[in-house]
Amino acid sequence: MTVTARVWALHLGLIAVLFALHFVLPPYHHGNLARIMVLATYAIGYNVLFGYTGLLSLGHALFFAAGMYGMGLAVSHAGLSPAVALCVGVLAGALVSFALALLALRTSGVAFMIVTLMFAQAGYLTILYFGEWTRGDEGFVIQAADRVLWGFDLSDPANRYFAALTLFAVCLLVSLRLVRRPFGRTLIAIRENEERVRMLGYDTWAHKMGAMVISGTISAAAGAAYGILFGYVGASFAAVPHSILPLLYVLLGGAGTILGPFVGALFMFYLIDLASGITTAHMLIAGVVLVLLTLFAPQGLMGELRRRLWKGLP
């Protein structure tokens, strides 16, 4: 089996397993997995920027929220159909990430982290400020009638699961394709040594811009899908902790691996789920995992796997 065939077998195999799980999982875990797949899509978007391009953003909730509110406001205030509203959400994410990239890419390192954090915070506060339309912290519910997409009622668990799976599979394969193309290889080279890539004659700014827009658009797609699948749009999805979440998933699963975001989201979701059964302070787990990961396993789970078992894991 060639390397390419093994890579495709692994990733298509995961999608097949997720498809099969629909028929065997009990309702509780079935619902959880749908949620995890959408959150993993969010993390896939984050991973394009952080894992492959080496730019650590602390403001991805801005893109997630752009997708979510773009969709939610279009469907509830502008009265657009759900399919159009989804496109509005994704487009909003692309525009916001392009605008932020224009500013933030003038900085690097720690300044990039703080700039993204500050603009995301400003975005969060803006949502609160226009509370008349966004209902602020309270958020608003997407009516059941607005959650019917091409005849599929997305409030039905089975439809919801397959919609989440479709989104996840498309974004997984897009990111897999991306990092194996010259564009993606250049992003990895920028992560390793930006100076050298520039010396070799590549336009690093344009590549980073592309990475940021792709990353923001995937995150916004996840946000729009989250809103329509679970029927709720709220400001907590724009707040700082929701920017930390994909960082946590990607670090845990393995930055710069295609499967890392899903593995990280799966583990972290169930870890927090278990912890919230014991204590209200379930974010304690997130803090401990973050510190332990930076100390002992900066490569994450799939990164360790790549180091020990399979050097060619994308």
Place this chain on the structure above:
Amino acid sequence: MELGPYLLLATLEGSVTAAVLALTAVGLSLVFGVMRVVNIAHGEFFMLGAVLAWGLTQWIGGHPALGFAAALILAPLLVGAIAVAADMTILKRLDYDPERTIVATIGLLYIIQQVTLMTYGPDARPVEAPFNTRLAIPWVAWGEDGFSMYWPWGLSTTSYKLAVIGAALVLLCAIWAMMTRTRMGLVMRATQADRDMALAFGIPVEKVYAMVFGIGAGLAAMAAVLIVPIQQAHYLMGADPLLLSFIVVIIGGLGSLPGTVVAAILIGLSDGIISVFFSPTLAKILATLLVGLVLVFRPQGLFGARAS
């Protein structure tokens, strides 16, 4: 109330904010300047100071001044010790790599905040001020029979608020003296200027780092103890001081102590005045946007001349 007394009141309230903010931000600035570490958990050290102040005053009992005095000394020391321990167990092992330390301090933020939630609980609790006399302030107005002095209703401050401003001034002078007049300050400035050269001259850089991280956290805790009789101690109270300190440190110029103090006064005063005339949320939006734009277009800060 007319505009004049109103502005005076806003200025007084703003001065209290500015005093506390200056202390907190100088702690953050010191850590960034000497160690080149962005400490996201700084706000949680602030919160820990306030919560410990509540704990100590409850434990000691008796006259409020007694417990408060103990808190003013012990809480910063305890928080400083926790910070030193965090530095030696976590940050030192990351070799102070800028990006990894940020992720680690985010983790630290959640750990401190959530452990406080588990032990101290979700309630906001007050600490009694050691002294709290209400002082009415006179205002001069041009009336029918020339200048006359009167006491407008609502224009007042408390002796404790004035004491907070005084204490912050004394502490800031002490920090300035420490940095410029003592051997410890010399060692810190040497480490800030060139870490490798300092190491070559036999300065124990790792000990200096641990000490600076402890002092930075201690300053945040001290500021929190001063403010806790005015605000209340709550496990989420660290977010605002963190954001404001960031704004101050970035606008004042990363790592520059005088710039930090000037920016703290500016931000503290204008925050009070802007919040009076506009919505506080709008003030915060403008402040965060300002920080982002300053970092993008003028990374050395509005007052700093040095490139960082």
